[in-house]
Amino acid sequence: MGVIFLTLCSSVNAYSTQSIAEKIQVLKQQAVLLHKDLAQLEQDLIYPSATQISVYVANKMPETMSLGSLELHIDDVVVARSVYSLDQNKALNLGGMQRLYIGNLSVGEHRFQIVAKAVDANDNVVILKGQSAYYKSREALSISLNLLGAQGVNPPAVSLTRL
């Protein structure tokens, strides 16, 4: 923190010899740094590792299937819903993982349910359902929702795995 403070002070002193664009740049960088620190602080305060639960989405369905929407229930309560754009589908197909939900859960057994809606190559809506139960210990719990399926081999399905 002290280093950041000193950096900020020295940046402010250097303003007088810089152009406006450079000054804006310096200010932007400082804002980004500050934002990063705040985000980390927020993460540490709001989601302590003892109660943290994160749910990620990974898509391994064929590219002809596009994901329309997804709903996550924890202990029969809807905690997250997401509707997917073309760009997001593309990002998932390319191997990106979406953080669908981050929250806090008490230690103990919890039930996870997932309902996904996808559209196949013939414009038919396919509803995929999956559920699983996990024990939440005092360590952070990360779960991956995997949308699976292979063109002409396996029908699309959804599964939950602990990361």
Next chain:
Amino acid sequence: MNFTKVLVLTFCLMKTALAAQTIAPKDMAQLSHSDVNYNVALFHYFNNDYQQALKELALINQFEFTKQQQTAHQNFKHILLLSSGEVLSPDLISIEQDDAVIQAVMIAVKQQIKLGRWTQAARLFNVLPEVMEQRLLNQRNYLKAYLALHQKTDKTFLESAQKLDKHSQEFALLLQHEAVSPLIHTSGDYDTVKQLRTIDNAALEDIKNSGFLAQGYRYLADGEPENAARAFEHISLNSLNNNEASLGLGIALNQLQSFARAKVLFKRVLDSGDPGVLFFEATLGYAFALEQLGNEEEAYQQLTTALNLAAERIIKLPRLQAHLLKQKQCIINLIDNARLNNCDLKGEELNEQFISLLSSQSFLEISKQIHSLSQLSMQYEQQRQSVSSFEFLLSHQMTMISKLLNDTKIKQLESEIEKLAAQRTVVVEDVDGAEAKHDGHFFLSSQYLALQKRIDEVFKRMVFLKRAGQKNMASERRITLMQRIVWWHSFSEFTQHVTDTRQYIDELNHQLTTNKNDYQTLQDYLKKVPVMTTQLAEVERIHKHILEQEKHVPGIKKNIYAQINTLFSQFSQQQKSELDTFILHAELARVRMADASFNRAQALEEGIE
């Protein structure tokens, strides 16, 4: 999965992340937690949400990263920063012979080009190594040619274009780029056009034709009709430049005294019905060719028709001037309000001339100025937006800090720390006490206490029996054994209890440390507030500065208006002078033909006499 494997996998995935859209991690099944964070960053990168990707990347703990992993992490960060519009030195990216990184840098170059940041794109391009895989080399040459087009360096462009695979997507993209044509067209450089001939591709036909046309006219101006004719002959007869090429070739052939061929070419121009200056130039050439071929009558007729047409045009000139006035107003309006439908672009004949005005060099200069002015305004707008967003961000952060630093929150945190400290003291005292008198019954559960009580009672009864002279050694031994079992159980439970309590103390200590750190962080943020206030003041100063700069814009606009006025009056005058020149040349030709005809008639008469 052991830790080394996790690190290796992390690094591989980082490199995969850098590979951008075309390369994605194939296997997501065995990801560790830190890999997931990279994949989340990757998700936002693919989704073009660079700020969010950067935020995710910032949250990744780089503790225990190897140097190589740190480099890859930094490269990914810098590419994200560049993609999100940061003005960053590409020198920060340390590239290695790694296809994935090379491809990621190429994508970043394309993004810079898309954003119009040519200097940044060129500097980033220079980071790329010279030697790479053929598939990537094609992309590299494409980018090089693309950058050369912008920098208007024919040589580099041609070199790179020649190196491209002629059937590749990159080659097609290059040719589609609208900048290709103007570059070659305006150049007309002999060597450039010569080199162009070596590129054998149908898609290049138009570009080659433009080059040859410019070259032909340059040869004509240099007084080299033979070379000019050769250049014009290269142009395909079906090309869009047909009229201009035919006219040029006709003029060259007239100069080479090949009048029969020249006549056919001029006729083609005349038959095409070109309403512009080409028609008059072709008429002059056609008449000259006819005259030289001995068909003076038709030549005379052609000139007379064209003269009539020119006279009509001169009559119509005031109308054209009025039209130009309107268009001038329209151009001025366009500067303030970029909407094309403000202009009346109907009326083919008038607009042919208006378009020729628009393509004149002076107007191009003005357009450049207008363009610069719009860019300046956009930059002001961008700066203003940056300042506003920054101001918003700053205020938001100050609010957040104030929220975090409000008295209740601090008091809560302080009381929690005190409470935890007190709890710890109690627990520590309890454990210490229990350890000191571990032979006592402090640690016994009610079940064992009850058992102990029953043992004591039985023992009392045994003492009574003993006094009565009865001995029961077996019972005594059983009692002793039972006593030992209870003690053993008690001691086991006590050990477990001590272990649990110690663990609890550790947890309390950990919690205390965390809370104290949070408290310290909050105090640090408190120190940042004065700096942020200074920043806010600086933002306000910048805002004022931008406003001051904007005051100069109307002055510049006024200058441009004045230039447009001058240009439009010059153009009107030029139209008249061009038509006057044609009339003069045509009249002279007619007089020359009349004289020649008179002389021939005279000679014939004298011969008869």
